[in-house]
Every structure is written in C-alpha cells, then in structure tokens.
Amino acid sequence: MATVAEPRRAARPEIRQTQLFIDGQWTPARSGKTFETINPATEEVIAQVAEGDAADVEAAVLAARKAFDDGPWPRMDARERGRIMMRLADLIEAEIDELAALEALDNGKPVSDARLGDIPLAISVLRYYAGWADKIQGQTIPINGNFFCYTRKEPVGVAGQIIPWNFPILMVSWKWGPALAAGCTIVMKPAEQTPLTCLRLARLAQEAGVPDGVINVVPGFGPTAGAAIVKHPGIDKVAFTGSGETAQVIMRQAADQLKRLTFELGGKSPNIVFADADLDAAAAGAHVGIYLNQGQCCCAGSRLFVEDKIHGEFVERVVADSKARRVGDPFDPATQQGPQVDRAQYDKIMGYIEAGQKEGATLATGGGRVGEKGFFIEPTVFTNVADEMAIAREEIFGPVLSVLKFSDMDELIRRANATNFGLAAAVWTRDVAKAHQTAKRLRAGTVWVNCYDVFDAAAPFGGFKQSGFGRELGEKGLDPYLEHKTVTVSLD
Ligand code: ADP
Secondary structure, eight states: OOEEEOOOOOOOOOOOOOSEEETTEEEOOTTOOEEEEEETTTTEEEEEEEOBOHHHHHHHHHHHHHHHHTSSTTTSOHHHHHHHHHHHHHHHHHTHHHHHHHHHHHHOOOHHHIIIIIHHHHHHHHHHHHHHGGGOOOOEEOOSSSEEEEEEEEEOOEEEEEOOSSSHHHHHHHHHHHHHHHTOEEEEEOOTTOOHHHHHHHHHHHHHTOOTTTEEEOOBOIIIIIHHHHHOTTOOEEEEESOHHHHHHHHHHHHTTTOEEEEEOOOOOEEEEOTTSOHHHHHHHHHHHHHGGGGOOTTOOOEEEEEGGGHHHHHHHHHHHHHHOEEEOTTSTTOSBOOOSSHHHHHHHHHHHHHHHHTTOEEEEOOSBOSSSSOOBOOEEEESOOTTSHHHHSOOOSSEEEEEEEOOHHHHHHHHHOSSOOSEEEEEOSOHHHHHHHHHHSOOSEEEESOSSOOOTTSOBOOSGGGEESOBSTGGGGGGGEEEEEEEEEOO
16 A cells, blocks of 8 residues: 655745736736635645636737837847846746745645756756757758848747646746747746746746746636637747647637647557566666656656566566555655646546456556545556556556556557557667667657656657647757748849
C-alpha cells in the first residue's frame, strides 16, 4: 500500500494576484464574475479569481494589438528584448521558493518537483529564448536574373496562448519564451484549475520591464474566454496545449480566419524494455515515465512493453517500486506524488481503473484512493493488458500503468505504433544498433533511449499524428511565431 506521508507543511504562499492582467493593469472581470480555485490536496478553496470572458478578451486583444502595431516591443533593439527576458528569468529564480509553493498549492504537485524540476526548466527556457532574440535572421538568396533577394523573419503578431493545468509555470515559459523573443505580443489564458502562478509571472514580467500590453493574462473558462481568443480577428496565431477534443473545436473555430495554429496534445507513449537492457535503469525509467507529475504528462510512458524473457522479473520490480512510492502532502519535501488536479480528473482515472478490471486486465497493485480528503490515487499497475483494452488505447492522464508483453521486433513496432498518438516513446537496451533502429521506426516526435522525460530548452518537442503539430522548444519552437518575408530588389 502506498502511504500518506506525515504532513510537515512548508509556509503557505501568499496569494497576491487574482485579477485579470490587461495592458499592464490589474482589473476585475467586466462581468464582475469570479471563480474558485481549489487546493486539490484538501479540496478547500484557495482563492476567488476574476473570471474573464469575451468582453475581457476584447480588451486584452486591443491592448496586445496596440502594443504590437504601435508599441516598442517589436521595434526595440532585439538585444534589449533579450535583456528584459533575462531579467524575467532572474526574477523567477529569485522567487523560486514562493513560486514552487504557489504551484504546489494550486496544482497539487509536490513542492520539490516544482522547485527542482518545473521551475528550473522554465527559467532555462526563458534564458534560452532570450538568447535567440538578437539571432533571428534571414538569408540572401541567389535567384535568377539581376536581382538582390533576401528573406526577413518578422513576428507573426498577437499570439493567443491557451495552456493546461499540468505544468502551469513551465507552459507559460514554453509559450512566452519564443513569442517574446520573436517580438510578438500575447493574450494568454491559463487553465481554470491553475490560474495563480501565471498571474504571478505576469507581475514579474512587468517588473522585469516588459512594456504594458505585451503580455495580457485572462483567466477564465475554455468555452468563454478560450473560445473568444480563438475567434477574435485581432489574434494572428493560436498556440494551444491540451486535449485533442478541444484542439478539434479550436481548429474548427479558427478555420473561418485561417488562423495559424500550433497544437501540443495527448499521448499514449510506448516505453519499451528489451531483455538486454540495464534493468535497474529501465525500472527507474518505467517508474518516472508513468508517475511523474501524478501521471498528468502528455508524454507519460503509459504503455510499458516488456520483452517476454524478462517480463515476470521486470513486472515484480515495477510493482515493488510503485508500492514504495510516497503519496501525500505536496508540501512535505519527501513526497513523490501529490493529488490529481481536480475531482473531474480523479473520477476519470477511477473510471479507467474500473474499466481495466472489467475488461480482464490484472490489477497488480494500487487501484484505490489514498486518504479521505484530496484527490490522491494509488500508483497503479495493470498486467495482462491486451492492446484493444481502453487502458491500452486511451490517455488516462493519471498514475496508471499498462504492462504489455512482446517477443518479436516487427510485432513490437507495429503494436507500439498502432495508436493515433505519436508524442513520445522510449527504448531501453544495451544494443546500440537496436536502439537506433527502434528509434527510427517509432512514429513519435521524441524518442528517449535509456532515459525518460529528458527535456531541454534547446531540444524540440511535439507530436506526430494526433499528438499535435508544430514544435515547441529549440530553434524549431520559434518558427510558429515568425512570418518569413521574401524581398526581391531589381538591380537594373
Ligand atoms: P484538459 O482536459 O487537460 O483540461 P482541455 O483541452 O480541456 O484539457 O483544456 C486545456 C485548456 O484549453 C484550458 O485552458 C481550457 O480552459 C482551454 N479550453 C477548453 N475548451 C476550450 C475551447 N472551446 N476553446 C478554447 N480553449 C478551451
């Protein structure tokens, strides 16, 4: 049984920003409405947050439009833009403890995960893109005839950015980093479950010197505030991270204006362990791959393919590690797993656990709730999973692992690729040729070999198939925020 860690609570963070941030001002929603954000570890209300809707989005777009069309941000010395972004990264670093606590309070993730994982990477992403600000350059092209032809890369304009609740601070950095470096202005909607850290970051951006109107934050719900961003003609591009179903709605709504879109969506990533792997490392990788962030990762290694020769032995390790995982108070530094983000996610995951049992998979460990308050779920492992079961096909977004057995390489690749998703995959083997062959044959945007969840600001991330399109991070991540202009000059 997973145990609930004894609470040794760190100080509760102060909640300072709960209003909309538009044109450098904190304002209530025009409707006067607010919504509750809760602490998923206790189910208690943390704060009332201003609930933006279409009228507020209108004001935010006007501000972002003005900042883009007439303001200093796209026009300033690009190196100065980079310097302001660096300052934002520094301010985040200076407040890392408080931000980690706020993230843990709003999202439920262990404070140590936010402190050592999410926020350092967010800082790194902002610094990385700050470095790009003065390195966005075109080409000269030797075309036929007496012409001078060159290209320019220009900011796409006002970016609408809609983010999910699983990595709130990190998602802000993935979205703001490339947009700011390119010279775009922003209307962001954080997820309704986790608005607090995004608002705090808006305050820090202002303190860093980001001019008014460049970053606007409108907390609220998807069908109102989110849809208003997607439909607004003043928004040039929408970057969305979330579910495939919502992406389909957004794509339809954006079609009228042929709005530029990038999507980072779900996954059902295969994590493949060959018999010749370092099994200690692979077991640790299987554990992190599924359980990181309470399993609420789009790239979670939720289908663990284990070669038949080692299946029994390997499953034993995975189950033992799952039982030893420390589930409990996110504010205890020893906690490895906090609660799921909200009741809806908790219910959805429990539904999948029930479906797995009904469909005949073996519940090797877990499957239950931890404690009586908060949305805690035991680390859960299913064995004897068949490919067609819901738990092997659909994204659960929780701490639920499906173990599948394989024996033949071609069969493995076919099964691993037999999914509409294609976000990530991992391979564990000591055979270098096998590792590269497998990496080549897997239809996924990221393949990890003998590691899992290794992210870097410089390495592009994104999906094949229905896991999305466009890439974030790296040089590729800048592209969606740039228009490429070709200028041809007659030399006659
Ligand atoms: P999840 O199931 O992980 O909550 P969603 O795709 O529902 O994923 O949510 C991701 C983000 O998209 C959130 O900020 C949410 O408010 C927003 N969203 C939901 N529905 C819409 C919509 N129709 N238009 C725009 N944004 C939306």
